Amino acid sequence: MRGSHWLVNPAGGINERAKVSASLAKNSRIPAPASIVRRPYLFIDAQHGLGNRMRALASAACIADATERQLVVIWRRDHHCQADMVDVFDYAGPVVADDSDDVMRDSAAKVYNYMEIEPGAQFQEPVLPDSQRFASQHIYIRSAYTLNSPYYSWEHEDRFLHGLRPSQPVLDLLNQVPFPSDVSAHIRMATGDGFDHLSWEAPENWPAIRHEELKLWRAQSHVSAFITRLDALVAEGACDSLFVACDLPETYVTLQERYGDRLRNLPRDLYDRSCAQAQYALADMMLLARSKRFLASSGSSFSDVARRLAPRGCQFEQSGVDF
Known part of the structure; x- marks a missing residue:
């Protein structure tokens, strides 16, 4: 067993x-x-x-x-x-x-x-x-x-x-954010030019063709594409609450300025691969799954697993495919 x-x-x-x-x-x-x-x-x-x-x-x-x-x-x-x-x-x-x-x-x-x-x-x-x-x-x-x-x-x-049961530190983070949200969004942009100096984003981690695929997927997951879709959902009255998980601090700033009190997230100053950030990441993943509609980033294993953690009935949309 x-x-x-x-x-x-x-x-x-x-x-x-x-x-x-x-x-x-x-x-x-x-x-x-x-x-x-x-x-x-x-x-x-x-x-x-x-x-x-x-x-x-x-x-x-x-x-x-x-x-x-x-x-x-x-x-x-x-x-x-x-x-x-x-x-x-x-x-x-x-x-x-x-x-x-x-x-x-x-x-x-x-x-x-x-x-x-x-x-x-x-x-x-x-x-x-x-x-x-x-x-x-x-x-x-x-x-x-x-x-x-x-x-x-x-x-x-x-x-x-x-x-899989989250550790206590992850559970403590989960309790900081109300859920479920009407919409959740995972916005994964940090690959390619400007990020190759990060060891976990360096081209040497993949064959050249695979790295080019990742760059394409990240381009399709630009925050602007998410904003277009989110604006439409707000106009429909389908996005009174929005949980977001992003890999860049400026993305949070952009979304906060645009969506104000609708926005939910786990505040942090970590955008690395540290132990603490991994705990935030799992909490983010679980909160993404606790929404009525999940907007995911194409080609992201993080989005993929978050989708699989979501209950039946959660509507799923993918950047570059559905918006």
């Missing part, structure tokens, strides 16, 4: 089993079990920012459940996300937060790597296409993306995402 407090006894040699079990016990804050559940592991090495990590994690959880593997989350701080998983989620399952991932990778019968800029990576390689191959063996996946697998299930991923 996902979130179990039992550690799995890995297949393989005695020394290898000892290394993996010792590393998991050290990292996961999980007491030694009275008995051992013999299931193989599925290691998910979640990459990039919060939305990307959540998307990859949900996908891996789906595959782990379908193939009767114990999900082990490898969540390490880096320049994309400087928060540990415990900083943003109250998560009960095994989590590895240090550099012992090599032990997990070496124990795996099959390694999948979706990170295109890395040597040997194969983006969108099918995960476990043959149900018999690698049965009862460990699998290691490194990804910032939804996984391609015959075990993929949108509904199962949604259940996992909805089951």
